[in-house]
Amino acid sequence: MAATPAPTPVAEWSALAFDRPERPAGLEAITLLDDRLVAVGTAGHAGAAWVLDPGGEWRPATEVPPPPGEREIVVLNDVDAGPSGLVALGWLGIQQSDAFETVIWTSPDGETWTEAQRIEGTLLASVAAGAAGYVGVGGPGGVTGPQSLEVWTSPDGTEWSDADIDPSAMGTVISIIAYDGGFLAVGTAEGEDAQGSRVGVAAVWTSPDGLAWSEAWRETSAQTILFDVVATNDRLLAVGQIHQPVADPAGAGTSVPAAWGSTDGTAWEATPFEPESAMPSAVAAGDGGFVAAGVVGDDPLEQQLAVWTSGDGASWSLVEQVAQQPPGSLRDVIILPGRVVAVGALTGEDRNGTTRQPVVVTGPPP
Numbered sequence: 001m002a003a004t005p006a007p008t009p010v011a012e013w014s015a016l017a018f019d020r021p022e023r024p025a026g027l028e029a030i031t032l033l034d035d036r037l038v039a040v041g042t043a044g045h046a047g048a049a050w051v052l053d054p055g056g057e058w059r060p061a062t063e064v065p066p067p068p069g070e071r072e073i074v075v076l077n078d079v080d081a082g083p084s085g086l087v088a089l090g091w092l093g094i095q096q097s098d099a100f101e102t103v104i105w106t107s108p109d110g111e112t113w114t115e116a117q118r119i120e121g122t123l124l125a126s127v128a129a130g131a132a133g134y135v136g137v138g139g140p141g142g143v144t145g146p147q148s149l150e151v152w153t154s155p156d157g158t159e160w161s162d163a164d165i166d167p168s169a170m171g172t173v174i175s176i177i178a179y180d181g182g183f184l185a186v187g188t189a190e191g192e193d194a195q196g197s198r199v200g201v202a203a204v205w206t207s208p209d210g211l212a213w214s215e216a217w218r219e220t221s222a223q224t225i226l227f228d229v230v231a232t233n234d235r236l237l238a239v240g241q242i243h244q245p246v247a248d249p250a251g252a253g254t255s256v257p258a259a260w261g262s263t264d265g266t267a268w269e270a271t272p273f274e275p276e277s278a279m280p281s282a283v284a285a286g287d288g289g290f291v292a293a294g295v296v297g298d299d300p301l302e303q304q305l306a307v308w309t310s311g312d313g314a315s316w317s318l319v320e321q322v323a324q325q326p327p328g329s330l331r332d333v334i335i336l337p338g339r340v341v342a343v344g345a346l347t348g349e350d351r352n353g354t355t356r357q358p359v360v361v362t363g364p365p366p
Contacts, residue, residue: 009337009338009339009364010338010339010340010362010363010364011364012321012363012364013307013319013321013322013361013362013363013364014321014361014362014363015305015322015325015326015346015359015360015361016058016359016360016361016362017346017357017358017359017360018050018058018357018358018359018360019357021043021044021048021060021357021358022043022044023043023044023355023356023357024042024044024355024356025041025042025043025044025048025345025356025357025358026041026042026331026344026345026356026357026358027039027040027041027050027331027332027343027344027345027358027359027360028040028041028042028075028076028077028078028090028331028332028343029041029076029077029078029079029088029331029332029343030079030332030333030334030341030342030343031079031080031081031086031334032081032334032336033081033085033086033109033110035053035054036051036052036053036054036109036110037051037052037334037341038050038051038052038079038081038086038107038110039051039052039058039079039332039343039358039360040076040077040078040079040088040090040105041075041076041077041331041343041345041358042073042074042075042076042090043060043358044067045067045068045072045073045074046064046067046068046073046074047064047065047074047075047076047088047090047103047105048060048061048064048076049061049064049076049079049088049105049107049110049113050358051110051111058360061107061110061111061112061113062111062112063111063112063113064105064113065105065113065114065115068092071094072092072093072094073092073093073094074090074091074092074103075090075091076088076089076090076103076105077089077090077091077125077126078090078125078126078127079127080127080128080129080134081129082129082130082133082134082157083129084106084134084155084156084157084158085106085107085108085109085157086106086107086108086109086110086157087104087105087106087116087127087129087134087154087157088104088105088106088107088113088127089102089103089104089105089124089126089127089136090102090103090105091103091123092118100123101118101119101120101121101122101123102118102119102122102123102124102136102138102152103115103117103118104116104117104118104119104124104136104157104160106157106158116157116158116159116160117158117159117160119152119160121140122138122139122140122150122152123138123139123140123150124136124137124138124150124152125137125138125139125173125174125175126138126173126174126175126176126185127176128176128177128178128183129178130178130179130181130182130183130210131178131181132153132155132182132183132209132210132211133153133154133155133156133157133210134153134154134155134156134157135151135152135153135176135178135183135207135210136151136152136153136154136160136176137149137150137151137152137173137176137185138150138173139172139173147170147171147172148165148170149165149170149171149173149205149213150162150165150173151163151165151207151210151211151213153210153211163210163211163213164211165213166213170189170190171187171188171189171190171203171205171215172187172188172189172200173185173186173187173205174186174187174188174225174226174227174228175187175226175227175228175229177229177230177231179231179236180231181208182206182207182208182209182210183206183207183208183209183210184204184205184206184207184216184229184231184236184265185204185205185206185207185213186202186203186204186205186226186227186228186229186238186240187202187203187205187225187226188200188201188202188203188224188225188226189201189203189215189218191203191218191219191220192220193221193222193223193245194221194222199223199243200223200224200225201218201219201220201222201223201224201225202218202219202224202225202226202238202240202260202268203215203217203218203219203226204216204217204218204226204229204238204262204265204268206265216265216266217262217265217266217267217268222242222243223242223243223245224240224241224242224243224258224270225240225241226238226239226240226260227239227240227241227279227280227281227282227294228240228280228281228282228283229283230283230284230285230290231285232285234263235261235262235263235313236261236262236263236265237259237260237261237262237283237285237290237313238259238260238262238268238283239257239258239259239260239280239281239282239283239292239294240257240258240260240280241255241256241257241258241279241280242255242256242258242270242272243255244256244276254276254277255276255277255278255279256272256273256274256275256276256277256278257272257273257274257278257279257280257292257294257308257316258270258271258272258273259271259273259280259283259290259292259310259313259314259316261313261314271313271314273308273315273316274316274318275296275318277296277297277298278294278295278296278297278306279294279295279306280292280293280294280306280308281293281294281295281329281330281331281332282294282330282331282332282333282342283333284333284334284335284340285335286335286340286365286366287365288311288365288366289309289310289311289312289313289365289366290309290310290311290313290366291307291308291309291310291333291335291340291342291365291366292307292308292310292316292333293306293307293308293330293331293332293333293342293344293361294306294329294330295328295329295330296318296323300347301327301347302327303327303328303329303347304322304323304324304325304327304328305322305323305325305328305329305330305342305344305346305359305361306318306319306322306323306330307319307322307323307330307333307340307342307361307363309366310366311366319363321363322361322363325346325359325361326346326347326348327346327347327348328344328345328346328347328359329344329345329347330342330343330344330359330361331343331344331345332344335365336365337365338364338365339362339363339364339365340361340362340363340364340365341360341361341362342360342361342362343358343359343360343361344358344359344361345357345358345359346358346359
């Protein structure tokens, strides 16, 4: 049975699971095209998309590229809407292999999708549409350790070219947004903690046109990472994690969620929030404040869906009704008039191992 959204405005939180897609399946990203919501992810081992019209129910897109080969798997991990329509990107790989490449889909309406391009040797993680067109960011595929930035651009989403990035620009970009006439990306780079140990640290990069990039800020004292960022009229807000080491050198320490605020993109201030062992992977802004979505817990099979709300971006409250749902994770969130919509997957086990089932969480905006 397809999930049917609650009427607008939404007064309380609820989680609606899809039980039709071939498993494993999950939703990775969501965007708004005109008045239609579009979510992308995977169903079985193929890329997939779902659409929601006003007053309707979620349904699979009517036409998507054919399933990959027998041992191939596609996961669409981001989508954005621009002047030329929708662009979704993800990873195509071969099961039980380290061979990966980026796959890019386009759609005029969320219903009909076409594979536009594959990019070998690169894993693009996030896409944004701005005045200069579409920009995808990520890193080289199959590389561990410090990575050089990978940026690809397209004026219309169909033909992509590699931006000429300074090879000394190192880091792992996780999310990109268009803002203030340009683009801003967040992720992690190699740095040092307060004890002088080499660790991954939060980093921010900016570009006026998607082609020329520079590092705008880097954490200097703690192991940190940024997962997502959003822009409002007067500030930027990013969410991520701060690693807190323990006194015992043999201990692993804990990671706490945090929000970083900035007025110009070059100076950022972090505010940790509760609970520990939580990861906010997405953030959205609305007229009344902010919403973050992610997971709570360390064990992947026991992690709970997590949504936090904040009126000011500094003080955050965990939504208990969402955390009480079955185990799973939320990957993206959007704030609409009268409601919040977050997407992800419920996690379980059957005789074949771990299963994933798409889930949509809705609730009132802050």
